[in-house]
Amino acid sequence: MRTFDLIRGAVLPDFRERVAEYLVPYETVLLGDTEADPQLNRDTANQLRGYLRGLNTTRVLGMADWEELDRRVVNTWLSS
Numbered sequence: 525m526r527t528f529d530l531i532r533g534a535v536l537p538d539f540r541e542r543v544a545e546y547l548v549p550y551e552t553v554l555l556g557d558t559e560a561d562p563q564l565n566r567d568t569a570n571q572l573r574g575y576l577r578g579l580n581t582t583r584v585l586g587m588a589d590w591e592e593l594d595r596r597v598v599n600t601w602l603s604s
Contacts, residue, residue, distance in 0.1 A: 577594070
């Protein structure tokens with residue numbers, strides 16, 4: 525399953541629509557042409573990690589979900 529689908533599924537139902545809107549810019553950059561600007565991809569992935577951390581802090585996303593999603597972001601976009 526794709527990382528962004530997992531994020532949407534992990535968010536509490538009351539917040540899914542709003543979070544989905546916030547994910548669009550991250551998704552556009554990270555799932556777009558990865559060769560275009562590797563630094564932009566790294567920066568965007570780190571910003572996404574911060575956003576997920578914020579969702580966890582505000583309890584919109586559970587700790588186990590946050591840990592798994594953070595790991596996926598790191599493995600997919602930051603470990604190269």
